[in-house]
Amino acid sequence: MHTITNPSGMRKWATEQRQDGHTIGLVPTMGALHAGHLALIAAAKAASDLVVVSIFVNPLQFDGQSDLDKYPRQVERDIGVCTAAAVDVVYAPAAASMYPPAFQTRVLPGPLAEVMEGTTRSGHFEGVTTVVTKLFNAVQPDRAFFGEKDYQQLTIIRQLTADLDLGIEIVGHPTVREPDGLARSSRNVRLSTPQRKAAICLPRALDAAVALANQQLSSVPNMIEAAKQIIAAEPEARLDYISVFDAATLQPVVGLANDQRQAGRVRIGCAVLFGEVRLIDNRDPFSS
Ligand code: PAF
Numbered sequence: 645m646h647t648i649t650n651p652s653g654m655r656k657w658a659t660e661q662r663q664d665g666h667t668i669g670l671v672p673t674m675g676a677l678h679a680g681h682l683a684l685i686a687a688a689k690a691a692s693d694l695v696v697v698s699i700f701v702n703p704l705q706f707d708g709q710s711d712l713d714k715y716p717r718q719v720e721r722d723i724g725v726c727t728a729a730a731v732d733v734v735y736a737p738a739a740a741s742m743y744p745p746a747f748q749t750r751v752l753p754g755p756l757a758e759v760m761e762g763t764t765r766s767g768h769f770e771g772v773t774t775v776v777t778k779l780f781n782a783v784q785p786d787r788a789f790f791g792e793k794d795y796q797q798l799t800i801i802r803q804l805t806a807d808l809d810l811g812i813e814i815v816g817h818p819t820v821r822e823p824d825g826l827a828r829s830s831r832n833v834r835l836s837t838p839q840r841k842a843a844i845c846l847p848r849a850l851d852a853a854v855a856l857a858n859q860q861l862s863s864v865p866n867m868i869e870a871a872k873q874i875i876a877a878e879p880e881a882r883l884d885y886i887s888v889f890d891a892a893t894l895q896p897v898v899g900l901a902n903d904q905r906q907a908g909r910v911r912i913g914c915a916v917l918f919g920e921v922r923l924i925d926n927r928d929p930f931s932s
Contacts, residue, residue, distance in 0.1 A: 645727050647734045650741040654782040657733065658696075662784060666693040670785035672776060675699040676716040676830035677725045680820040684789040685729045687817050696783050697726050698735040700742065704750075705771030714920070716833055735783060742778060751777045751808075756800045759894050760887055760913060761924070772797055773804050780810055788812055793819040793827045795911060795926045799894060819925070821847070827925045839918040842880035846916050849874040849886075850927045853912050857900070857929035864888045864898055867912065867929075875916055884915035884922065891928070907931040 648654045658668060669692030671684045681697075688695045699722055706712040719736060726734050750770050757769035780788065790798045802814045820828045825847035826840075835843055849871035856862040856870050868886055875883045887896050891911050897904065904910050913926030 645723075645731055645734065647723060647736055650737055651778070651782040654696075654733075654735050654737070655784070658782070658784040661694055667786040668692055668783060669695045670779065670783045670788040671695065671697045672779050672788060672790070673697060673699055673722075674701045674715065674830065675722045676718055676833065677722045678820075678828045678830065678832075680791050680793065680828035682725070682729060683820045684791060684817050685726075685731060687815060688787070688789045689730070691787055691815070692785075694732040696733045696735050696785065697731050698737075698779050698783065700735075700737055700739075700775065700779070702771055702775040703739065703743070704774055705768050707765055707768065711920075714834065716830055735779075737782075742775070750774050751804065753800050753804065756796070756803055756894050759796075759889070759896070760885060761796050761915065764884060764915075769797070769800055773800060776801055776804065777808070777810075780805075780812055785812055787815055789815045789817055791819060792816050793829065793925065795913060796894060799892075825851075827923070829923060831921055831923060834921045835918055839880050839921065842878045843916075843918055843923060845875050845878040845881050846914065846923055846925050849914065850912055850925060853888075854927055854929040857905075857912070860905075862900075864900060871912070871914065875914075880918050882917040884917060886912070886914035888912045905930055 648657060669688030671688050673681055701715050703712055723734055751773040753769045753773045762769055798816050805812050805814050824844050826843050852874055853867040853871040856867045867888060871886055875881050889896050889911055891909055897910055907928055907930045911926050911928050915922055915924045
């Protein structure tokens with residue numbers, strides 16, 4: 645395995661591999677790799693000749709300097725994890741090579757970025773679409789793999805790829821969870837012991853809403869209320885938002901027609917703060 649640290653080196657390697665007829669799978673990450681990333685790497689390996697894992701803590705997508713500073717960084721450990729997982733290339737560009745002083749262009753997402761995460765995290769998705777476009781241009785993958793925990797991000801990247809004719813297949817992978825149900829996230833390591841215990845309220849709240857959704861007479865307000873009560877009962881937790889939303893448009897739904905009570909039509913998602921750590925999760929209430 646080798647490590648490439650600038651966009652031109654990455655592009656050169658990718659161009660040569662493509663000329664030799666190899667397919668490339670990309671797993672974009674911000675490092676602090678965990679079991680969720682390993683599942684993406686395994687999926688990429690199964691579907692591609694060569695796998696690139698990018699590790700770049702993208703300053704454009706953070707809410708503020710303090711959030712950026714506190715993001716866990718462990719590149720040496722991550723390179724070891726990628727070596728053990730038989731990744732072909734770790735692409736870990738230096739910030740100065742991604743955003744030199746003259747850098748000024750942004751890739752602007754549309755209405756998909758205006759709901760949920762977009763209401764409180766101004767500019768976040770613009771940062772994501774900008775960096776993902778740059779990663780795609782350097783790595784030139786056939787397929788790119790993203791976790792469904794960040795369902796809104798996954799949907800926006802699918803739209804970006806279609807709108808800009810990037811010709812890359814975007815593969816979503818089911819959320820990987822801790823044994824107690826908490827979604828794996830690089831942010832979990834920032835939780836204190838009491839916050840980590842409390843964080844279980846997040847999957848439990850979604851479980852309660854999903855259980856209600858599967859009762860024919862349940863309503864969307866009932867689902868949301870059941871989830872809210874579980875989060876409100878946890879003193880360490882502060883709810884940011886909870887939404888039952890259309891899986892394609894991400895717009896909130898107010899009621900569930902019969903044809904929406906099927907896998908792939910709606911999702912329920914929420915964001916909850918534990919101190920300064922903000923966690924997100926979502927579920928498809930009708931997938932088995
Ligand atoms: O999901 C992430 O880790 C990041 O948002 C991504 C897609 C690597 C872009 O920085």
